[in-house]
Amino acid sequence: MKMPVYAIFLIALILSGCDQITQRLGLEDPGAKEVRLENDAKAVGSACRHSGRAIEDCYSIYSWLPRAGIFAGWKEMDAYMRENQLETIAPQLPPPEPPSNSKKKKKPAAAEAPAEVEAKKDVEGAAKSDGKSAEKAAGKH
Template identity: 65%
Template sequence: MSLSPILLQASEPGRKLLIISSLLLALSGCDAVQQKLGLEAPAAKLARDEAEGKAVGGACRQSGRAIEDCYSIYAWLPKSAIYEGWRDMDIYMRENKLQTVEPQLPPPQPPGTKKKKPAAPLAEETAAEAPVDQKAAAKH
């Protein structure tokens, strides 16, 4: 049975409902649509988080960061993946006699936290730090 005879027999509101529901059903499996809507399959999310956790764990070990610090900084990633990446990098570094690489930047803020703005200098401090005009001071 094709969709055309059903559409011909249905009333006007029924036709619209059938067309919309069939389009939604067809588009619900489309990966591009799911990606645009921000939907992600649980298995794909788990695989992505595992890969990110391993990479982060390896980077933490290479930079000399303790595994506990890595857990707290990257709390949204699975601890097992972080540990696995940290352990693998530790083995690799020991076998190849590599030294740690000191990080040049502070660790990133966890998602959902606001960045702290640098404190603006007080007016008194800027006035004290401003260069004194020698001629103006001599006149007083």
């Protein structure tokens, strides 16, 4: 009698964790992902309108989101702001980088930093050596 109760409890526990497991593994239902992206796009579109950004700027900044959703959110916020006579609010932060490009851009930036340091050292070293060679040339003559 107790064994089936424990088995049912164990099965219920395992099945309740399926959503958490799939989310951690990055496995997402395509329909749910589409709905989530559409809602994100609407939120971004309305935020862009509220901050006074042009719709074309929102398209280019948030290129990974569907344009139709961005436009729908932008249009809804535009109507709301006109109806309630709200002013735009200037954005305080620069726009974020797309998720796929953020990892790629960080690595070259880190690689460029040592190259810039080496270039500065080479320029400083060349300037010092030019000064020394000029002094040596003046001393020899």
